[in-house]
Amino acid sequence: MSGNLSALRSTGMDWSRIDPAEIWTATQDTLSMLGLSLVFTIALGLVIGVLLYLTSSRQLLYLPVVYSFLSLVVNILRSVPFIILMIAVMPLTKEIAGTTIGVAGTIPPLVIGAAPFFGRLVETALREIDRGIIEAAQAMGASKWDIVRRVLLRESRPGLLAAVTVTAITLVSYTAMAGVVGGGGLGDLAIRYGYQRYQTEVMIVAVVVLILLVQLLQMLGDWLVRKISRK
Amino acid sequence: MQHVTKIYKGRGGTVDAVKDVSLKVEPGEIYGIIGHSGAGKSSLIRCMNLLERPSSGKVLFGGRELTSLKERELQAERRRIGMIFQHFNLLTSATVRENIAFPLVLAGQSKRRQAARVDELLELVGLQAHGDKYPAQLSGGQKQRVGIARALAAEPAVLLCDEATSALDPQTTSSILSLLLSINEKLGLTIILITHEMQVIRSICDRVAVMDAGRVVEEGPVLDVFLRPAHGVTKQFADELSELEGGAPLPRRAGSKLVRLHFVGEETYEPVLFEAVKGSAVQCAILQGTVSRMKHTPYGQLLVELSGSPSDIDGAIASLRSSGIDAEVLP
Ligand SMILES: Nc1ncnc2c1ncn2[C@@H]1O[C@H](COP(=O)(O)OP(=O)(O)O)[C@@H](O)[C@H]1O
Ligand SMILES: [Mg+2]
Numbered sequence: 001m002s003g004n005l006s007a008l009r010s011t012g013m014d015w016s017r018i019d020p021a022e023i024w025t026a027t028q029d030t031l032s033m034l035g036l037s038l039v040f041t042i043a044l045g046l047v048i049g050v051l052l053y054l055t056s057s058r059q060l061l062y063l064p065v066v067y068s069f070l071s072l073v074v075n076i077l078r079s080v081p082f083i084i085l086m087i088a089v090m091p092l093t094k095e096i097a098g099t100t101i102g103v104a105g106t107i108p109p110l111v112i113g114a115a116p117f118f119g120r121l122v123e124t125a126l127r128e129i130d131r132g133i134i135e136a137a138q139a140m141g142a143s144k145w146d147i148v149r150r151v152l153l154r155e156s157r158p159g160l161l162a163a164v165t166v167t168a169i170t171l172v173s174y175t176a177m178a179g180v181v182g183g184g185g186l187g188d189l190a191i192r193y194g195y196q197r198y199q200t201e202v203m204i205v206a207v208v209v210l211i212l213l214v215q216l217l218q219m220l221g222d223w224l225v226r227k228i229s230r231k
Numbered sequence: 232m233q234h235v236t237k238i239y240k241g242r243g244g245t246v247d248a249v250k251d252v253s254l255k256v257e258p259g260e261i262y263g264i265i266g267h268s269g270a271g272k273s274s275l276i277r278c279m280n281l282l283e284r285p286s287s288g289k290v291l292f293g294g295r296e297l298t299s300l301k302e303r304e305l306q307a308e309r310r311r312i313g314m315i316f317q318h319f320n321l322l323t324s325a326t327v328r329e330n331i332a333f334p335l336v337l338a339g340q341s342k343r344r345q346a347a348r349v350d351e352l353l354e355l356v357g358l359q360a361h362g363d364k365y366p367a368q369l370s371g372g373q374k375q376r377v378g379i380a381r382a383l384a385a386e387p388a389v390l391l392c393d394e395a396t397s398a399l400d401p402q403t404t405s406s407i408l409s410l411l412l413s414i415n416e417k418l419g420l421t422i423i424l425i426t427h428e429m430q431v432i433r434s435i436c437d438r439v440a441v442m443d444a445g446r447v448v449e450e451g452p453v454l455d456v457f458l459r460p461a462h463g464v465t466k467q468f469a470d471e472l473s474e475l476e477g478g479a480p481l482p483r484r485a486g487s488k489l490v491r492l493h494f495v496g497e498e499t500y501e502p503v504l505f506e507a508v509k510g511s512a513v514q515c516a517i518l519q520g521t522v523s524r525m526k527h528t529p530y531g532q533l534l535v536e537l538s539g540s541p542s543d544i545d546g547a548i549a550s551l552r553s554s555g556i557d558a559e560v561l562p
Contacts, residue, residue, distance in 0.1 A: 136320035139280055140334045140385070141309035143302075150336070155324050230365040231323050 013201045022189065023202075027209055030185035033103050033175040034213075037110035038168055044115040045167070046160075048074065049122020050148060056123075060134075060144050074116040082113045083177050106183035110174050118167040125159030126152055158229045165221025169214050176210065186210050235288035237274045248274035249285070250445035256423055256438075258388075261415050263432040263453070264425040265468060266442030272425040275442065276393050279423065280312045281305060293388065310338060313382030317394035319374040321366040327353075327377050328362045334385040352380040356410065372403035379410065383420075390414075392424035396431060404428075408435050429471040433457075433525050441465045453525055458493050458557065472523075487538035489518075490548060493557035494531040504533065507550040513539040515547075534561075 048070065054060050055067040077085070086109040093100050093108040129152060137151045153160070176187025186206045194203020237249040248271040256262045266272050277283040279290060281297055290297045297308055321330050328349050335345045353359050356376040366374055375395060382390055392411070396404040412435045415422050426432065432439050432453060439457075440450040441464055448462040460466040492504070499522060508515045515535055522531040537544045551558045 130318075130320070132316060132318055132320035133322060135282055136314070136316060137333070139282060139309060139312070139314040139391075140337060140381075141306040142337055143306055146337055150333070151322065155322060157324060228324075231367055 013204075015201055017199055018202055018205055023186075023205055023209065026184065026186045026189040026206065029103055029183070030172070030175050030187070030210075030213070033106050033110065033178065033183060033185055034168065034171055036103070037107050037114065037171055037175070038164075040107065040111040041114040041118050041167060041171065042164060044111060045118030046122055046153075048115060048119030049126065050152065052119060052123040053126040053152070054144075054148070060147065074119055077112065077116040078120070082109075082174050083180070085109060085113050086178060086181055101182035102184060106175065106178035106181075110171060110178060113174055114167055114171050117170060118163060121163035121166065122156075122160060125156040125163055128159055129155045158225045158231075161221060161225045161228065165217060165225075168217050168221070172210060172214055172217070232275075232279065233289045233291065235275070235278055235285045235290065237271070237278055237283055238286040239274075247445050249278060251288070252442075252445075252447050253288075254440060254447065254450070256389075256421060258421050259415070259419050260437045261412070261422045261424070261435050263436035263439040264423070264442055264447075265427065265429070265432050265439060266425075267464070268427055270442040271445040272427075272442055273393055274445075276391050276423065276425050279391055280309055280314060310334065310385045311387045312389050312391060313385070313387040314391040314393070315375065315378040315382050315395045317397050319366070319371075319378045319398075321374060321377055321381070323366055326363050326365055327358060327369070330366070330377055331380045331384055333381060338385055348384060349380075352384060355383070355414070356380045370403075371399050372407060375399065375403075375407050376410070379407075379414070383414070383418075387420070389421045389423060392422065394426060395424060397426065397428065401430075404430070405434070411435060429468050432468075433472060433523075435526060437526065441468065454495060454528060454530065457525070458495060458530070484536070484538050486541075487536050488544050488548075489561040490535050490537055490551075491559040491561055492531075492533045492535060492551065493559070494522075494529075494533075495557075496528055496530070498555055499529040499531045501554075503551060503554045503556055504535070506554070507547045508537070511539070511543050511547055513537050513543045513547045 052067065052070055052074070055063040055070070057064065057067075080088070086106075089109050089112055090100050092112075093105055096108045097104045099105045133155060134147060134151055137147050142150070175183065175185050176190070179185045179188025180191055182188075186209055190203040190206035190210075193199040194206070232252060232254045235249055235252045236247070239246040239248055250271075252275060254262075264272050264275065274283060278285045279292075281290065285298060288298070292308060292312065295308060297305060300308060322333065325333070331349045331352050332345045335348060340348075349362070353362055356379055358373060358376055358380070361369065361373060366377065369377065378395075379390075390411075395411075396407050399407060408431060411422060411424075414420055415435075422435075424431065424436070436453050438451060439453045440447045441456065441462060442448070443462070443464040449456055449460070449465045456465060457469045457472060460469040494503070504515065515537055518534045518536055520531065520533040522529070524530065537547055539547075548558050548560065
């Protein structure tokens with residue numbers, strides 16, 4: 001009877017093998033990868049999105065050649081699987097971050113992977129703005145820059161926030177993959193223990209923390225969108 | 232505007248929306264442009280502040296040729312041309328106060344001056360209680376009042392109105408029209424408006440242009456144009472006013488004549504018809520009639536049937552004409 005029980009225990013979970021300090025460090029790494037890459041992704045993606053919007057047909061800066069080129073680059077970067085992109089940009093990563101490992105080493109690939117995605121979402125959010133509002137601003141003597149700053153980015157805030165939420169969640173899963181190539185964080189922890197050392201319980205805890213993080217981001221994003229929507 | 236033409240080029244071919252239109256609007260007047268939907272009214276008014284660049288022709292504003300200005304100079308001139316829209320086009324993410332302040336922000340005014348000016352404007356349009364609301368919390372009429380306040384914020388010389396009342400119910404329409412009229416009278420602001428509603432032209436415009444298929448087919452003081460319409464489209468709009476057309480054919484007695492009488496000005500209230508038939512053997516039956524106003528001028532139309540001997544009838548008509556009535560004998 002007791003032998004059966006111990007056998008069960010040996011094939012089952014042993015929660016005492018989990019080191020809370022290690023989980024905490026991994027969580028911190030994930031959060032700093034997420035935070036830093038999100039900031040750069042938003043900055044770069046906004047520029048890409050606004051440019052895509054402005055240069056598209058019947059918009060303020062109608063430039064078909066620029067639009068087609070930018071659009072092509074965005075599509076290419078979005079079609080390459082992130083794990084391949086990460087390896088492909090390693091030389092560039094070394095150039096920018098000085099290293100290809102650790103948190104710093106993951107930021108360039110994360111941003112290059114996520115900014116085109118976010119840029120498309122920004123373009124879509126801007127398209128939702130009623131043309132009449134832009135025309136009213138033009139009629140009042142607004143310059144193109146005034147319109148970008150005071151009309152486009154302002155009117156699309158709920159859409160932009162929703163886009164940031166989706167992008168942040170995408171980045172969470174990207175950080176897990178980045179962990180494999182030496183980035184650290186929860187994804188790295190899950191793979192190292194769960195996959196390589198058969199310590200399933202560590203993997204489960206890491207995945208649960210990731211799920212909680214995604215859930216939290218989604219709730220925060222939805223709440224903010226609701227708070228600033230005026231329509 | 233001199234010889235303005237606007238051609239839209241698209242995949243489905245080209246559309247000649249405005250064809251060789253020349254107009255001159257005097258300072259301080261309310262100038263209406265009326266036409267059916269698709270006549271090119273919006274294209275024309277949008278050419279005035281170059282939201283649409285004319286394909287050819289010139290737009291002159293206060294002596295400057297807008298069509299020849301560089302982008303920066305054009306932006307500066309546009310601050311002196313306010314515009315309001317059918318669908319209001321307010322910033323949905325900004326409060327009423329922030330919307331009204333928008334042109335002032337563009338002009339780089341200080342926060343304090345902005346606040347003072349916004350207070351004035353809220354009072355002018357009667358929205359003092361709604362300054363901190365968002366457009367989505369307002370009714371259509373209130374939104375248009377915000378639109379008007381915003382258009383006036385930078386103290387423009389001209390206000391362009393693109394179907395400003397077409398999305399509003401009749402009662403709200405008249406309150407917005409009286410607001411526009413009072414602004415015109417109080418501030419001496421020139422107003423150019425386009426509409427497909429005769430009531431708008433009738434209640435506030437001084438002069439009117441009638442548009443059809445991209446051309447201005449008739450132009451002049453409102454009374455002249457609609458009391459003696461020359462073009463088919465003008466006649467249609469004029470009939471909307473008189474409401475005398477249509478319906479069942481009118482009963483006619485043998486030997487009688489159907490006469491349409493137009494009264495304009497104070498004579499509308501005089502007993503001219505009675506005077507004309509008083510001493511004669513002519514009998515007079517009033518079949519239809521309206522008495523109304525065009526802006527500040529009273530006018531009336533009567534459809535009367537005069538019966539009696541032909542010479543007596545002619546005598547009565549002559550007597551009406553001699554007292555200044557426009558009498559039109561209908562076939
Ligand atoms: N941006 C545009 N591109 C192509 N055609 C247009 C455009 N705007 C208006 N049109 C066409 O020009 C004509 C006049 O339109 P519009 O000026 O809006 O008339 P209205 O305001 O009198 O209804 C219509 O046939 C319309 O389809
Ligand atoms: Mg129109």
